[in-house]
Amino acid sequence: MEVIERIETAIAMVEEARGVPLSASCVLHRGEILELLDSARAAFPNDLASAQQILRDQDSVIEEARVQADQIIAHAREEVESMISQTEIVAAAKKEARKILDEVAEEAQTQQNEIDAYVDSRLATLEVILHKTMEVVNRGRDQLAGVDAKSALSELDDK
Numbered sequence: 001m002e003v004i005e006r007i008e009t010a011i012a013m014v015e016e017a018r019g020v021p022l023s024a025s026c027v028l029h030r031g032e033i034l035e036l037l038d039s040a041r042a043a044f045p046n047d048l049a050s051a052q053q054i055l056r057d058q059d060s061v062i063e064e065a066r067v068q069a070d071q072i073i074a075h076a077r078e079e080v081e082s083m084i085s086q087t088e089i090v091a092a093a094k095k096e097a098r099k100i101l102d103e104v105a106e107e108a109q110t111q112q113n114e115i116d117a118y119v120d121s122r123l124a125t126l127e128v129i130l131h132k133t134m135e136v137v138n139r140g141r142d143q144l145a146g147v148d149a150k151s152a153l154s155e156l157d158d159k
Helices: 002-016 030-082 087-158
Strands: none
Touching: 002 030, 002 087, 030 087
16 A cells, blocks of 8 residues: 555654754655655555455455356256255255355355455555644644744734
């Protein structure tokens, strides 16, 4: 996840930046931070495409499991028809087919849950990073607004 790494790097740059005396402001190299944020913005579609690919793969895995289940059912039906006179064998085949279908459904559900958990964790991480970034941006804007107010007050005192 390139976007997350780049945002974490930007946060680290802000946290490690040299502070401005007597304020909560810091000094950052504008070019470096903008380049980092631009590269994060550029990488975002790639990370999103990766997540979408995971979702597409999920559907193909489920579809493959359904195809296998259909094949197993078809095979079980053929077995039942060829051994119709033997009731015990028919009952055993139906039981095995149900068991296999249950296993396939359980495996598909497990994979679905794992994929959902992975995507959710990545989105949660991105949410936290974006929230922290917004806090940093808001603090920076608040500080800039505070600096402008102080400048205006000092100009009034000078007159």
